[in-house]
Amino acid sequence: MDFRSGGHVYGLHRVIEPEGSLPQAAQRLDNETGAYDNEIVIDVHTLNVDSASFHQIVGEVGRDEVAVAQRIRSIVAERGKMQNPVTGSGGMLLGEVRALGPNYEGPVEVNVGDKIATLVSLTLTPLDLDSVDKVYLDADQVDVTGTAYLWPSSPLVRMPDDMPERLALSALDVCGAPAQTKRLVEGAERVLVLGMGKSGMICAAAARDAMGDAGLVCGFDLRDDNLVAMKEAGIVDDYRCGNAKNPVEVLELAQEMASGELFDVVINTCNVSDTEMAAILPCKDRGKVYFFNMATSFAKAALGCEGVGKDVDLLIGNGYAHGHAQMTLDLVRKFDVVRERIEALLEA
Amino acid sequence: MDFRSGGHVYGLHRVIEPEGSLPQAAQRLDNETGAYDNEIVIDVHTLNVDSASFHQIVGEVGRDEVAVAQRIRSIVAERGKMQNPVTGSGGMLLGEVRALGPNYEGPVEVNVGDKIATLVSLTLTPLDLDSVDKVYLDADQVDVTGTAYLWPSSPLVRMPDDMPERLALSALDVCGAPAQTKRLVEGAERVLVLGMGKSGMICAAAARDAMGDAGLVCGFDLRDDNLVAMKEAGIVDDYRCGNAKNPVEVLELAQEMASGELFDVVINTCNVSDTEMAAILPCKDRGKVYFFNMATSFAKAALGCEGVGKDVDLLIGNGYAHGHAQMTLDLVRKFDVVRERIEALLEA
Ligand SMILES: NC(=O)c1ccc[n+]([C@@H]2O[C@H](COP(=O)([O-])OP(=O)(O)OC[C@H]3O[C@@H](n4cnc5c(N)ncnc54)[C@H](OP(=O)(O)O)[C@@H]3O)[C@@H](O)[C@H]2O)c1
Ligand SMILES: NC(=O)c1ccc[n+]([C@@H]2O[C@H](COP(=O)([O-])OP(=O)(O)OC[C@H]3O[C@@H](n4cnc5c(N)ncnc54)[C@H](OP(=O)(O)O)[C@@H]3O)[C@@H](O)[C@H]2O)c1
Structure with a gap:
């Protein structure tokens, strides 16, 4: 050629x-x-x-x-x-x-x-x-x-040759999020994942993997099916169900899970708009909020955060990070429940 | 009462x-x-x-x-x-x-x-x-x-009682940006500020103040009036003029200023859309890009950064940070040129 x-x-x-x-x-x-x-x-x-x-x-x-x-x-x-x-x-x-x-x-x-x-x-x-x-x-x-x-x-x-193509593609589609999660949870004690779909589950697994048993990993979603499985597998410690469009409700439920405290890191993997404040309110002072949700509005995050006077870092979910693909496939390999639940979503 | x-x-x-x-x-x-x-x-x-x-x-x-x-x-x-x-x-x-x-x-x-x-x-x-x-x-x-x-x-x-009300209001309107700049430049050697209007000038001053003379602070704007004054005052080391809607041109000019290297931190304070990539391309691997520009598109930043395979942190400009107002007023007090140029903008 x-x-x-x-x-x-x-x-x-x-x-x-x-x-x-x-x-x-x-x-x-x-x-x-x-x-x-x-x-x-x-x-x-x-x-x-x-x-x-x-x-x-x-x-x-x-x-x-x-x-x-x-x-x-x-x-x-x-x-x-x-x-x-x-x-x-x-x-x-x-x-x-x-x-x-x-x-x-x-x-x-x-x-x-x-x-x-x-x-x-x-x-x-x-x-x-x-x-x-x-x-x-x-x-x-x-x-x-x-x-x-x-x-x-x-x-x-x-x-990869050790998993079905559709499973691999689903995981690879969201592989930016777990890679960022792993970095963000360094030194963190409490992590909250909003949305427990494909990317939410892999992010929770990444957090557990990086933080070990001592870290508190909590989940939030409209429905509890993935959350129940993730809790049984020990990946999330606790969860609540509700609508991430209601920030004050999310804040209250989040505080319940963290014994009245706020979270060091909040990861938004919902797939709907108007969930910026639900990620911002449960984050502690000088904590980090990571928006993987593509329906995030820049202005709503920036002005909303100012509006509640919260001094937190707001991160846009960059889809690329070094080694993101291999790391994500490894998490799917390591955590059976994540693999099973993603396959269940693919069959639904 | x-x-x-x-x-x-x-x-x-x-x-x-x-x-x-x-x-x-x-x-x-x-x-x-x-x-x-x-x-x-x-x-x-x-x-x-x-x-x-x-x-x-x-x-x-x-x-x-x-x-x-x-x-x-x-x-x-x-x-x-x-x-x-x-x-x-x-x-x-x-x-x-x-x-x-x-x-x-x-x-x-x-x-x-x-x-x-x-x-x-x-x-x-x-x-x-x-x-x-x-x-x-x-x-x-x-x-x-x-x-x-x-x-x-x-x-x-x-x-404050030591400056005109309009000057104080202009500075306070953008006070989130210099406060974040000060944090972001910690440990950085090279900082690029896109847009050298009110917030751009105060951010450049914040960077110089935090980095001292050893740091490289560069500026970029359509027009050179503020840039010339900022360079004469020693706040920016070098500058280029051009359109931040042309990312590849900005990259080339930025590299010229940094002896072929990329920047640890890039701060976007432009007031127009489609300037996401001009901030992302000049940023070095694992560097930080700070979007204060309210015309930033979340999707353009997230997908554009993935599209060029850059592993950098993308930050949404939170308008609030502890002590942001006092810090900004102090920068205006300390750097005469910033005060003069903002007053010139107010009179224009
Ligand atoms: N930044 C990037 O590079 C990048 C790359 C790929 C994907 N993404 C984005 O990542 C997001 C998630 O992707 P995904 O594949 O993980 O999607 P997904 O599997 O559909 O997961 C989204 C989860 O959020 C839940 N949810 C929806 N509305 C909610 C609400 N109001 N309150 C609480 N939970 C809610 C969904 O529940 P239901 O299923 O019950 O609705 C679902 O469990 C999408 O917005 C996608 O655009 C970003
Ligand atoms: N996140 C927050 O909380 C928050 C709060 C306040 C303000 N802001 C935002 O911050 C931004 C800047 O505010 P500001 O008060 O500093 O505005 P400003 O004084 O008007 O400064 C903007 C500068 O960008 C320059 N510029 C415009 N288009 C350009 C291009 N294509 N290429 C290169 N430079 C260009 C302008 O040049 P010309 O004057 O020649 O056009 C001007 O010097 C605005 O977008 C504003 O919405 C954010």
């Missing part, structure tokens, strides 16, 4: 318009030029389309496999990437490494033939589709034949 | 609807019931209406002092607080302490007769207006006769 020189570490060489923008903000990427010498070339097998995007497409063209396939082809043909023009969102892809540019220095070691998943959004991945081969209407997935290119700043992961 | 018991530390006792919400999220606050024993009562003299709110009102009723006064009275009568129903924003107030509830335990010591400003938004301050006495169409201010109540979690500050 021939490689071109002149590739940019952030993929600027693939941006067609607007000029000077980063690939994610670009209207259109160049998916036609062959590989640059700082890129990796991937035979794409499956696109995991972001749920919001997939539902928008189905709503637009109907529950029809051929029509959905056509719409996906037309988006990629137009933009050079699978970024839904209405929702703005992407997804991730599964594939096999076809070639490595001689100057590719990526975040993890990969070899030709490795099965990999991208941990960077499809919104910035140059993609060239030959065909869409199968549409899974209930799984937000499509099998495709095509080519993608990744430059060094794009995280990716070798797929 | 008689005081009622049963006041809540976060002011829930003043929320009429929706029940259970915090005062900021409330549709209507109770501004008629007299003081609770955990409140401070303020004779309100001036409302500093948020600029977006004031301009919306002028747009709606016209550039007419009487009409603006009427609109403000009707909003406060309806909501029990000066929260613009269209923009959702508030402002702050100036007044004099009329009375202190026996159980008021506020963040700073105040006495009856003290001139104070609130550091908490008017969007959560119960306010009862007797009259609107004067409207300053060009200053977004109105002089009023009225009463406001603050509970213990609402930050406030005694007005």
Whole structure:
């Protein structure tokens, strides 16, 4: 394979318009030029389309496999990437490494033939589709034949061979959160996790793993099914059920669990809006609040925290951290209950 | 004065609807019931209406002092607080302490007769207006006769008597940022401040004050007037001009200033959208990015940072920190150039 020189570490060489923008903000990427010498070339097998995007497409063209396939082809043909023009969102892809540019220095070691998943959004991945081969209407997935290119700043992961693909993908989708959790709980005595879905459970496991038995790990969710299992397994010490849109109620229930005290770290993994204050109120003075929830409003967090005069650090959930993928897969391996409950969610 | 018991530390006792919400999220606050024993009562003299709110009102009723006064009275009568129903924003107030509830335990010591400003938004301050006495169409201010109540979690500050009121208010409006800057630069060697307006200048001064001469403090803004003055005064070591909406350009210019290196801390004090990546790219691995800019998008910061595979901490600019007001006023006192440039901005 021939490689071109002149590739940019952030993929600027693939941006067609607007000029000077980063690939994610670009209207259109160049998916036609062959590989640059700082890129990796991937035979794409499956696109995991972001749920919001997939539902928008189905709503637009109907529950029809051929029509959905056509719409996906037309988006990629137009933009050079699978970024839904209405929702703005992407997804991730599964594939096999076809070639490595001689100057590719990526975040993890990969070899030709490795099965990999991208941990960077499809919104910035140059993609060239030959065909869409199968549409899974209930799984937000499509099998495709095509080519993608990744430059060094794009995280990716070798797929594990000791767990089902869907389980691995679910865990990898949220792998930024447990990695940050592990750092945040250093020195902490009490941690509260709001939302006990996929990311909430892995974050609680990360907290328990890092803090040991001495740490207090508490959970909060609308429903108690995951919480009961997590408590039985000793990952959470205590939990309450309720609505995270009611901050004062959350504060009271949180204090009940912490013998009247507040928490050093609060991790918000809910998937709904208006839960900023439920994370802020239970946090102690100079504690840390970590927002993984993508429905978080910057202004509501900043102004709301000022409004209650709380001196706490407010962190935006960065989806990337060194070693985040392996660490997350290891937590799923180590804590059976997390694996079982995520598999139960996938079957539901 | 008689005081009622049963006041809540976060002011829930003043929320009429929706029940259970915090005062900021409330549709209507109770501004008629007299003081609770955990409140401070303020004779309100001036409302500093948020600029977006004031301009919306002028747009709606016209550039007419009487009409603006009427609109403000009707909003406060309806909501029990000066929260613009269209923009959702508030402002702050100036007044004099009329009375202190026996159980008021506020963040700073105040006495009856003290001139104070609130550091908490008017969007959560119960306010009862007797009259609107004067409207300053060009200053977004109105002089009023009225009463406001603050509970213990609402930050406030005694007005300094050694500087003009408008200068003090401008500095106090952004006082969260320098306080956080001082903490963030601990142990840092290189700090970059994006936006060199009011908050940018005070943040740069806070960084210089904390880091001493050994630290590298750099600035970036569209225009160079403040930057030139800040460099002459030795507060910034170097600067570049450009548009923070072009992240790759900012990265290149930032690296020029840091001899090819990246920055430990980047502080975004711009006042426009789409500047997230310009703050993220110049930040070094495991560095910290602080977003004070209220036009920051949570999703753009979280997903954009993942998209470039950067492992940095992303912080939301909390408007409150212990001692933030005094610290900010002290910086304005200590660094003449900051005072002069803010006064120049106020006269412009
Ligand atoms: N920052 C990043 O890089 C990144 C990456 C991936 C995902 N995310 C975000 O992370 C969040 C969680 O993802 P996930 O995969 O863990 O989702 P998930 O499995 O659906 O978990 C969310 C949990 O929150 C619960 N919940 C919903 N509304 C609640 C409420 N009002 N009060 C209390 N609990 C409530 C849900 O309960 P029910 O199931 O009963 O509704 C569920 O258990 C999402 O917002 C997603 O966008 C962020
Ligand atoms: N989080 C909080 O609690 C809180 C509280 C108060 C204020 N804030 C926010 O803090 C921000 C700054 O406030 P401020 O009072 O310091 O405002 P300011 O005095 O107007 O300063 C903003 C500076 O950014 C510059 N700028 C604008 N667009 C730029 C661009 N594209 N590239 C480079 N520089 C650019 C401006 O230059 P020009 O003047 O030439 O446009 C100005 O010098 C605002 O967004 C405000 O909402 C936050």
